[in-house]
Amino acid sequence: MANIPSLTAKRLLLGLTGGVAAYKAAELARLLIQDGMEVQAVMTESACRFVGPATLQALTGKPVFTDLWDTRVANNMAHIDLSRNADAILVAPASADFIAKLAHGLADDLLSTLCLARDCPLLVAPAMNRQMWEHPATQRNLATLRLDGVTILDPHSGAQACGETGMGRMLEAQELAKAVHAVFRPELLRGRCVLVTAGPTYEAIDAVRGITNSSSGKMGYAVARAALEAGADVTLISGPVCLEPPAAARLINVVSARDMLVAVKNVVSYADIFVSVAAVADYRAASASKQKIKKTGGDITLELTPNPDILEYVANLPKPPFCVGFAAETENLKVNAALKRRGKKLPLLAANLAQDAIGSDESALVLFDDEGEHPLLKAPKIVQAQRLIQHIAALYEKQRS
Ligand code: C5P
Numbered sequence: 001m002a003n004i005p006s007l008t009a010k011r012l013l014l015g016l017t018g019g020v021a022a023y024k025a026a027e028l029a030r031l032l033i034q035d036g037m038e039v040q041a042v043m044t045e046s047a048c049r050f051v052g053p054a055t056l057q058a059l060t061g062k063p064v065f066t067d068l069w070d071t072r073v074a075n076n077m078a079h080i081d082l083s084r085n086a087d088a089i090l091v092a093p094a095s096a097d098f099i100a101k102l103a104h105g106l107a108d109d110l111l112s113t114l115c116l117a118r119d120c121p122l123l124v125a126p127a128m129n130r131q132m133w134e135h136p137a138t139q140r141n142l143a144t145l146r147l148d149g150v151t152i153l154d155p156h157s158g159a160q161a162c163g164e165t166g167m168g169r170m171l172e173a174q175e176l177a178k179a180v181h182a183v184f185r186p187e188l189l190r191g192r193c194v195l196v197t198a199g200p201t202y203e204a205i206d207a208v209r210g211i212t213n214s215s216s217g218k219m220g221y222a223v224a225r226a227a228l229e230a231g232a233d234v235t236l237i238s239g240p241v242c243l244e245p246p247a248a249a250r251l252i253n254v255v256s257a258r259d260m261l262v263a264v265k266n267v268v269s270y271a272d273i274f275v276s277v278a279a280v281a282d283y284r285a286a287s288a289s290k291q292k293i294k295k296t297g298g299d300i301t302l303e304l305t306p307n308p309d310i311l312e313y314v315a316n317l318p319k320p321p322f323c324v325g326f327a328a329e330t331e332n333l334k335v336n337a338a339l340k341r342r343g344k345k346l347p348l349l350a351a352n353l354a355q356d357a358i359g360s361d362e363s364a365l366v367l368f369d370d371e372g373e374h375p376l377l378k379a380p381k382i383v384q385a386q387r388l389i390q391h392i393a394a395l396y397e398k399q400r401s
Helices: 022-034 053-060 078-084 096-103 110-116 130-134 136-147 173-184 218-229 257-270 310-315 333-343 381-400
Strands: 011-016 038-043 088-094 122-126 156-159 165-169 193-198 233-238 250-253 273-276 283-285 304-306 322-329 348-353 362-369 372-380
Touching: 011 022, 011 053, 011 110, 022 038, 022 053, 022 088, 022 173, 038 053, 038 110, 078 110, 088 096, 088 110, 088 173, 096 110, 096 122, 096 136, 122 136, 122 173, 130 136, 130 165, 173 218, 193 218, 193 257, 218 233, 218 273, 218 381, 233 257, 257 310, 273 310, 273 381, 310 322, 322 333, 322 381, 333 348, 333 362, 348 381, 362 381, 372 381
Parallel strands: 011 038, 011 088, 088 122, 193 233, 193 273, 233 250, 273 322, 322 348
Antiparallel strands: 156 165, 283 304, 348 362, 362 372
16 A cells, blocks of 8 residues: 655745735735645735735734744744745745845845745745846846746736836736645656546536536545645546635536536546546436426426446547546445446546545545555545545556556
8 A cells, every 4th residue: 555645734935025916925825725835924024015914924824924033933033943944935026126135145134034044945936017127137136046046937928017018927826826836746746647527517407407416526626636746737627516626726617527528528638647536427307498497286207318427438548548436335335346447447446435425524435456455544535635646656657667
């Protein structure tokens, strides 16, 4: 069995300097926290003029540091303590002035000092007026930072807060989140494309009614998160759920099984690994009514027709990705799961008891592969997803070698 991965959260120190784009840093903090990261915000004096430290504190769940002489730090060395407790530092937005300071090794406030005192990767997301960006001094400073090993997350060209249009517009929060995840990526699935389906499907009967099931999507979303953590590029095709998607995944929302199949067909050629977690409705109404069906008082009969089996379709492609199925059973888990795996020609199938797993934050899983059964004892779904991804990565590499 694969080892249980470390669950220690990655720690990002998020530095904010003065710029209108500081509001995007607040959104970024929210996305990263949502993806399970620990975020410690440090703000310069000018950053505090654009967003309040209270906003960042509320979003990160940690007091924000702004002062080199903060007496909350026992040894009075906030710059050392904060940089030692970070796995990476991202300065977003980084003003032209702050970039100049970094390039020259100046250390006259908390953020610049801890950047100088760090021994972890530093990422910088510039945000400034186009002329400040284009100025040779700024470009010289950026070149110096690149030579110093700093990652510059180049801005976009676009409408600027000052009313002008040009280069210098800071990346959006989601793009920054992706860059942060990339820094933390371990090797396990680096460079691999993982396609995940999640959630239920909804099959319309008429304009307002439909057939669905009680899948919450939690397991599929956890698998997408775990694949991202393992360094994969993740596409998540999701049925209707009430969950925040992992920020760094490419999300495709669908409603019905047939929509899901179309979405899968559109992207499957890029996938190295397909994890079919979705609880696809097996049947749909043979003919859905465009109008609301009127109550008659008597019995009515609804004719159902089978939906396409998406996993079966993918597993039978001439060059299928590594396919992983899920089976939620209410009885005879092992027998049914083994039959399903063979029936759909899958190298790996994860099975659980529907009554334990659906809607819950925890599940017990049994993995079935050519070597037999591998029970994964009850644990939070994100832990199960991390264990599953480790197992998938090991089998995938074995299959390739
Ligand atoms: O519903 P069933 O137990 O057969 O599901 C087993 C696997 O097949 C799951 O991974 C599910 O996502 C997939 N499946 C599918 N399309 C269907 C039915 C199931 O992709 N129509």
